[in-house]
Amino acid sequence: MKLLYFAWLRQKIGKAEETLDVPAHVKEVGQLLDWLESLGPNYATALKERKAVKVAVNQDYVGLTHPVKAGDEVALFPPVTGG
Amino acid sequence: MKLLYFAWLRQKIGKAEETLDVPAHVKEVGQLLDWLESLGPNYATALKERKAVKVAVNQDYVGLTHPVKAGDEVALFPPVTGG
Amino acid sequence: MTVRVQTQDFDVGAELQQLSAGNHQIGGVASFVGLVRDIAPEGSGASSSMTLEHYPGMTEKRLAEIEAEAQRRWPLAATLIIHRHGRLEPGDRIVLVATASSHREAALESCAFLIDWLKTEAPFWKLEDGPEGPRWVEAKSSDDARKAAWKK
Amino acid sequence: MTVRVQTQDFDVGAELQQLSAGNHQIGGVASFVGLVRDIAPEGSGASSSMTLEHYPGMTEKRLAEIEAEAQRRWPLAATLIIHRHGRLEPGDRIVLVATASSHREAALESCAFLIDWLKTEAPFWKLEDGPEGPRWVEAKSSDDARKAAWKK
Numbered sequence: 496m497k498l499l500y501f502a503w504l505r506q507k508i509g510k511a512e513e514t515l516d517v518p519a520h521v522k523e524v525g526q527l528l529d530w531l532e533s534l535g536p537n538y539a540t541a542l543k544e545r546k547a548v549k550v551a552v553n554q555d556y557v558g559l560t561h562p563v564k565a566g567d568e569v570a571l572f573p574p575v576t577g578g
Numbered sequence: 579m580k581l582l583y584f585a586w587l588r589q590k591i592g593k594a595e596e597t598l599d600v601p602a603h604v605k606e607v608g609q610l611l612d613w614l615e616s617l618g619p620n621y622a623t624a625l626k627e628r629k630a631v632k633v634a635v636n637q638d639y640v641g642l643t644h645p646v647k648a649g650d651e652v653a654l655f656p657p658v659t660g661g
Numbered sequence: 662m663t664v665r666v667q668t669q670d671f672d673v674g675a676e677l678q679q680l681s682a683g684n685h686q687i688g689g690v691a692s693f694v695g696l697v698r699d700i701a702p703e704g705s706g707a708s709s710s711m712t713l714e715h716y717p718g719m720t721e722k723r724l725a726e727i728e729a730e731a732q733r734r735w736p737l738a739a740t741l742i743i744h745r746h747g748r749l750e751p752g753d754r755i756v757l758v759a760t761a762s763s764h765r766e767a768a769l770e771s772c773a774f775l776i777d778w779l780k781t782e783a784p785f786w787k788l789e790d791g792p793e794g795p796r797w798v799e800a801k802s803s804d805d806a807r808k809a810a811w812k813k
Numbered sequence: 814m815t816v817r818v819q820t821q822d823f824d825v826g827a828e829l830q831q832l833s834a835g836n837h838q839i840g841g842v843a844s845f846v847g848l849v850r851d852i853a854p855e856g857s858g859a860s861s862s863m864t865l866e867h868y869p870g871m872t873e874k875r876l877a878e879i880e881a882e883a884q885r886r887w888p889l890a891a892t893l894i895i896h897r898h899g900r901l902e903p904g905d906r907i908v909l910v911a912t913a914s915s916h917r918e919a920a921l922e923s924c925a926f927l928i929d930w931l932k933t934e935a936p937f938w939k940l941e942d943g944p945e946g947p948r949w950v951e952a953k954s955s956d957d958a959r960k961a962a963w964k965k
Contacts, residue, residue, distance in 0.1 A: 502938035554871035574952030577937025585786035637719035657800030660785025674826015685851035685903040699837035
């Protein structure tokens with residue numbers, strides 16, 4: 496699974512992207528965030544305030560119960576501020 | 579009193595402007611329109627449909643009871659269609 | 662606040678550039694450009710020109726009053742109205758309305774307000790060269806309705 | 814329908830000209846230009862630059878979807894969105910949204926709709942050089958409210 500991080504999520508996690516082998520029990524976005532939090536204090540800090548984390552799967556906005564699977568592009572970022 | 583006519587009111591009356599000595603009993607816009615109608619068939623035709631005649635006195639929109647006096651600039655025109 | 666009534670065309674990019682030039686508190690510039698539509702029937706080979714008549718003096722006065730009303734209603738850093746008169750061809754620019762503000766909402770709403778009010782208040786009249794000869798364009802009740810909606 | 818995401822500046826006049834070029838059914842072109850505001854305290858002598866980060870690929874996709882939604886809601890002859898990313902200085906253009914229609918109401922409303930939706934949907938993030946160092950701009954609840962108002 497390809498993970499992308501933007502803005503302060505990128506800064507807190509300390510990388511812009513990575514490819515991870517996600518365990519079999521991770522089937523939804525919410526489970527993915529829980530698992531990422533366990534990877535280290537940088538992830539835990541970045542994902543602490545869940546309301547501030549937006550998720551896109553294959554470039555579409557999704558909710559916490561959206562399914563994720565190997566091969567997906569999953570992006571995590573704060574609320575957008577362009578325009 | 580200086581009279582100005584625009585658009586189809588100008589065409590129907592047959593002139594763009596004129597200066598008229600208005601009789602003393604003409605004190606309001608409505609009375610002015612009644613008096614103008616009496617000046618000839620071109621005026622009568624132009625002013626027949628009163629709802630389609632807008633009036634400005636000294637370049638401000640006014641209603642039929644607005645006072646008029648010698649020296650005023652009175653313009654008659656159809657509803658505007660710019661922009 | 663600027664109002665110009667002229668026969669010449671105008672350069673939209675240059676006008677918008679100038680509206681915000683030097684003021685770095687401006688966050689947004691909204692604009693509306695009105696163009697002459699070709700009302701000749703398709704395939705007729707004809708093209709519909711038009712002539713815009715106006716009331717010199719009152720036009721500038723009304724446009725300045727409409728601008729002042731917009732300035733009262735919204736926090737605007739700059740406003741611009743340019744309206745042409747005389748003979749115009751299909752595709753020609755007729756009018757430019759532009760507003761600049763630190764707030765996007767103020768710029769967008771006041772721009773719509775200005776063109777809606779201009780349509781019903783500014784003394785211009787369109788004479789269209791239709792297929793059956795010149796014809797004075799009739800005012801639309803929908804324009805009055807749009808203006809009235811701003812009273813709320 | 815055109816979407817461009819780029820680091821370079823754009824020529825507003827040329828873009829608006831091209832939007833309506835050759836289509837004489839277009840009666841109005843509405844546009845909004847977003848500019849970088851200087852947030853440095855007055856008299857500080859400082860100037861506040863910013864850096865716009867985005868999500869390449871998803872940005873273009875979301876902007877195209879927002880344009881398509883506007884086309885579904887209004888009769889539009891043409892639409893354009895240009896959004897810059899990278900480093901920008903106060904007064905620099907950030908975004909241009911433009912819509913062209915035979916109807917002025919459709920052009921004005923869809924232009925406001927596009928910028929409102931873009932603000933809450935397009936994956937861009939602003940990093941401002943504030944007086945106390947770089948700071949990620951926080952999303953405004955008023956932007957969400959403006960977007961939500963279009964659902965009605």
